[in-house]
Amino acid sequence: MTEYDEHDPGLPGLARVAAYAALHTTEWGVRTSLQSWKRVGRAVTDPEEAAALVHDAGRALDLVGEVARSVTTGTPVAQALIAAAERVNGSTNGRLNGRAEPPKSQAETLREMGQDLLSRSRDVWNTDEGHPAYERILGELAPDEARILMLLLTGGPQPSVDVRTGGPAGMVHSQLIAPGLTMIGARAGCRYLDHVPAYLNNLFRLGLVWFSRESLRDPMEYQVVEAQPDVLAALHSVKFAKVVRRSIHLTPFGEDFCRTCLVEEEHLAVASFPEHAVPPEIDED
Incomplete structure (x- = not known):
């Protein structure tokens, strides 16, 4: 050649x-x-x-x-x-048999995310508004659940009742017959009233509402609830029964979520919302 x-x-x-x-x-x-x-x-x-x-x-x-x-x-x-x-x-440095380098471990990824979070916390020019979890929460809410949140925000804490066994035996050991009966679904205009217990459970799971053992200050709030067919049916299901009054509140996190995500900005400046009780601290002793 x-x-x-x-x-x-x-x-x-x-x-x-x-x-x-x-x-x-x-x-x-x-x-x-x-x-x-x-x-x-x-x-x-x-x-x-x-x-x-x-x-x-x-x-x-x-x-x-x-x-x-x-x-x-x-x-x-x-x-x-x-x-x-x-x-x-x-x-191709660091590649093996045509494959990319193995991904970082979860611990390494989480550590990098944590360092980035701390860096942003030190940034005085950071203008982030609203909790970063709000976007995820919005994707986990049903339309009826948004109606319930707006009812709690604008109407305040809502009455709830438990029906338990009463009479002499109930004074020693009371059994729960029907828990958490409310009119929240009807008052909020929910489309699927049968789903209201599940809605409330989901809102509790997301940290937006909490269930208080205390009753509301105004006893008149309970009159309509206690006259509802499901409450009366539970009362008549046993010989001796009693009604225990409870209440449902927004958490501080839930209040801020509603103000940030569900209320239009022009209404937020002039609106006056009822107060909700703060959940008690958990006693770990």
Whole structure:
């Protein structure tokens, strides 16, 4: 085979690249073809491998173009290919068998998120408004639950009653017959009244409401509730029964959520909302 001068200006740049690459990469191609086809086979069933293969193929095309441009501007072929190889080695550093580096552990990710949170807490120009959990909570609420929250915000704490066994036996050991009977669903205009107990459980789970053992100050609040068919049915289900008055409140977190997410800004400035009791601290003793 006749030797050629890689600096000969008479040989077109692209032809010189092709000739040099063919001469020096034949052996490499034989060695790597089997590995490449194995990667293609893995890519059929492995989305991660497929993405890595597409990325590598695109990167290879980019490097060929860069080598061609370098040669046509006067860069020696060998030097252009060496530079391209160095770039390939740099871009694949830390990759194994065509796969990206393993993802960070959960502990490392959480630690980075915590450091970012502390950094933002020290930023005096940070203008974040509303708790970051509000967006997630909005996605976990049903429309009827939003109506219940607005009722609690604008109408204040709502009455709730438990029906328990009474009489002489009830003074020693009272059994619960029907818990948490309310008129919240009707007063809020809920579409699915049968779902109200589940709605309240979800709102409690999200930290927006809490169930107080204390009754409201105004006993008149309970008259309509205690006259409801479900309350009367529970009272008549046993020989001796009694009504225990409770109440349902927004938590401070729930109040802020409602003001931030459910009340229009122009109404927020002029509205006066009823007060809610604060949940008691949990006694861990």
